[in-house]
Amino acid sequence: MLKKNLAFAAAIAGAAALLSLPAMTTAAKSKPAAKVANDGRAKCYECHEEVKALKEGSKHAKLSCKTCHDKMDAHMQDPEKNKPVTIIDQALCGKCHKNQMESFFNVNRDGGARKEKGVPTGRSPMQDKLLAPYGFTFEHNEPRGHAFMVIDQFAVDRFQGGRFQFKDGWKGIDKTGKTWDVLTDKGKDYKLKETAMAGNPTCIQCKTSDHILKWKFMGDKDPKAKWDRTSNIVDVAKDTNNPVGCIHCHDPHGTQPRIVRDGLLQAIAKDPKNNIFAKGGNTDLKEISFRDGFRKIGIMEKTDSRMMCAQCHVEYNCGAGSQWSDGKKVGYDDQRTNHFPLKNALQLLKHYKELDFFDFKHAVTGARLIKFQHPEAETYAGSVHDRAGVQCHQCHMPKIKGKDGKMFSTHGVVKPKLAVKASCLGCHPDSTVEKKQYEMESIINYTKGKMRKAEYWLGQLIDTYAAAQRMGVTESVLAQAREKHEEAHVLWEYWTAENSDGFHNPDLARESLTGSIAVSKAGVKILNDAMAVAKKDETKK
Numbered sequence: 001m002l003k004k005n006l007a008f009a010a011a012i013a014g015a016a017a018l019l020s021l022p023a024m025t026t027a028a029k030s031k032p033a034a035k036v037a038n039d040g041r042a043k044c045y046e047c048h049e050e051v052k053a054l055k056e057g058s059k060h061a062k063l064s065c066k067t068c069h070d071k072m073d074a075h076m077q078d079p080e081k082n083k084p085v086t087i088i089d090q091a092l093c094g095k096c097h098k099n100q101m102e103s104f105f106n107v108n109r110d111g112g113a114r115k116e117k118g119v120p121t122g123r124s125p126m127q128d129k130l131l132a133p134y135g136f137t138f139e140h141n142e143p144r145g146h147a148f149m150v151i152d153q154f155a156v157d158r159f160q161g162g163r164f165q166f167k168d169g170w171k172g173i174d175k176t177g178k179t180w181d182v183l184t185d186k187g188k189d190y191k192l193k194e195t196a197m198a199g200n201p202t203c204i205q206c207k208t209s210d211h212i213l214k215w216k217f218m219g220d221k222d223p224k225a226k227w228d229r230t231s232n233i234v235d236v237a238k239d240t241n242n243p244v245g246c247i248h249c250h251d252p253h254g255t256q257p258r259i260v261r262d263g264l265l266q267a268i269a270k271d272p273k274n275n276i277f278a279k280g281g282n283t284d285l286k287e288i289s290f291r292d293g294f295r296k297i298g299i300m301e302k303t304d305s306r307m308m309c310a311q312c313h314v315e316y317n318c319g320a321g322s323q324w325s326d327g328k329k330v331g332y333d334d335q336r337t338n339h340f341p342l343k344n345a346l347q348l349l350k351h352y353k354e355l356d357f358f359d360f361k362h363a364v365t366g367a368r369l370i371k372f373q374h375p376e377a378e379t380y381a382g383s384v385h386d387r388a389g390v391q392c393h394q395c396h397m398p399k400i401k402g403k404d405g406k407m408f409s410t411h412g413v414v415k416p417k418l419a420v421k422a423s424c425l426g427c428h429p430d431s432t433v434e435k436k437q438y439e440m441e442s443i444i445n446y447t448k449g450k451m452r453k454a455e456y457w458l459g460q461l462i463d464t465y466a467a468a469q470r471m472g473v474t475e476s477v478l479a480q481a482r483e484k485h486e487e488a489h490v491l492w493e494y495w496t497a498e499n500s501d502g503f504h505n506p507d508l509a510r511e512s513l514t515g516s517i518a519v520s521k522a523g524v525k526i527l528n529d530a531m532a533v534a535k536k537d538e539t540k541k
Contacts, residue, residue, distance in 0.1 A: 162192030447502025484523030
C-alpha cells in the first residue's frame with residue numbers, strides 16, 4: 001500500500017504547480033521524473049500535463065493514449081479542428097478486468113423488477129395519498145442492480161408517458177446491455193394511461209457516464225457542452241446508451257479512485273472540513289480542473305467508497321420546484337436543480353428552507369413538501385459501522401473468487417443479508433450467517449413498523465385537515481397544521497427513499513420516524529381542538 005501511495009504522490013507532485021495540489025511526500029519531491037516511452041504519450045503531455053500527473057507512475061502508465069482515444073492522428077495534426085474520440089464503455093475496461101465486468105452485469109433475480117413501493121407489502125403502502133399529486137405516485141419502484149440504472153429509469157411509468165418500452169416485452173425484463181438494445185422508443189405520440197411526463201437531464205448524469213465530456217460542471221450552459229440542465233429530456237435519453245461506467249469511480253489515466261459527480265464535488269468544496277466524509281477535519285480528495293473548469297474531478301490517494309458511492313446514493317435535488325419564501329417557480333436554469341445537501345433526515349427541512357426550495361404542494365393540505373432521493377450516504381454517516389471505519393464496498397462489494405480462481409471485489413453490488421459470509425463474517429468471525437441475518441431482519445422489522453405508524457399518522461393529519469377545512473376552521477389554524485405536515489413529511493418520507501430500511505443507521509431511523517409520528521399527532525390535535533371550538537360556537541348559535 002505504501003509503495004502504491006508513493007507512486008501516486010510522485011505522479012501528482014510532477015504537476016503540482018499546474019493543478020494547485022500540494023506535493024504529498026518529501027520522497028515524491030525528490031524523485032526524478034519518469035522517462036516517458038516513445039508511444040505518443042509525450043506528445044499528448046505537451047498539452048495535457050494534468051493527465052501526465054495522473055498517468056505516469058501508475059498501473060496504466062504503459063498504456064498508449066490510443067487505447068481509450070480514437071482519431072488521434074488527425075487530432076495531433078490540428079488539435080482545435082479535430083477532436084479525439086474518447087471511448088466510454090465498460091467493455092473496454094472489461095478486456096482487462098473481466099471478473100469485475102461480468103459481475104457488474106450479473107442479474108440478481110432475488111429482488112425482482114417493477115417492485116412498486118406503494119403497495120401493501122411495499123416500503124410505502126400509503127404513498128399515493130401522502131405524495132399526491134407528485135409524479136412518483138404513478139410508479140416508484142425498489143431499485144435493482146446497477147446494470148439496470150438507465151433502463152429502469154426510462155421504462156418507469158412516471159417517465160415520458162410510458163414512451164420507452166422493453167423491445168421483447170416482459171421476456172426482456174432481465175436483459176442487460178446497451179439501453180437501446182433493450183428498450184424501444186414508441187414515438188412522441190405514444191402515451192399510456194396513468195403515466196406521467198417526468199424526467200430531467202441532471203438525474204441521468206448519476207446513472208450514466210456517457211455524457212461526462214458533453215456536460216459542463218454543474219450542468220451549466222456552455223457552447224462546448226452538448227447537454228445542460230435545460231436540455232430536452234428525450235434527446236438526452238436517446239443519447240444515453242450505458243449505465244454508470246467504470247470511470248465514475250476509477251480514473252482511466254492512472255487508476256486512482258475518484259469522483260466525477262459535479263454536485264458532490266461542489267458540496268464537499270463548500271464545506272471541506274465539516275462535510276459528512278471528513279475524518280479529522282479533512283477528506284482525502286484533491287480537485288482537478290480540466291479544460292479551464294469545463295469539467296472537474298476529485299482524485300483520492302486511497303479508496304473511500306463512502307464518497308464514490310455518494311455520487312448516486314445520496315439525497316440530491318434534480319427537479320424543478322418552487323421557492324419556499326414566495327412560491328415563485330424554480331426552473332432548470334437555476335443551479336438549485338443540481339444540488340447535494342449532504343444532510344440527514346433531521347437536518348433537511350431547515351436546509352431546504354434556507355436554500356429556499358421545495359418540490360411540490362400536497363393535493364389536500366397545500367403543504368410545501370420535499371421529495372427525497374436515495375440518501376444512503378448521509379444516513380450511514382455517523383453510524384456504528386461508519387465510526388468503526390467500515391466503507392460501503394466492504395459490505396456491498398466483498399471479495400469473492402472468480403471463475404479463474406482469482407479473488408476480486410464483486411461489482412454486482414450485493415445485499416449483505418444475501419452474502420453474509422463474504423460481507424459480514426470477516427469483521428464478525430465469532431458470529432454465524434443465521435445470527436447476522438436474524439439481527440438484520442430484526443432492525444428492518446422494527447424500522448418498518450415505525451414507518452407504517454408514521455404513514456398512518458400523516459394520513460390522519462391529512463384527513464383531519466380536510467375535515468377542518470370543510471368545517472370552516474380559520475386559515476391561521478390551517479397554516480399551523482400545514483407547518484406540522486411539512487415537518488412530519490420530511491421525517492417520514494426520507495426513509496421511503498433510503499434503501500436499507502433503517503439498517504444503515506437504526507438510531508437515526510428511530511429518532512426521525514418517531515419524531516414524524518409526534519409532529520403528526522400534534523397537528524391532528526391542533527385541528528381537533530379548533531373543530532371542537534367551532535362545534536361549540538355553532539351550538540351556541
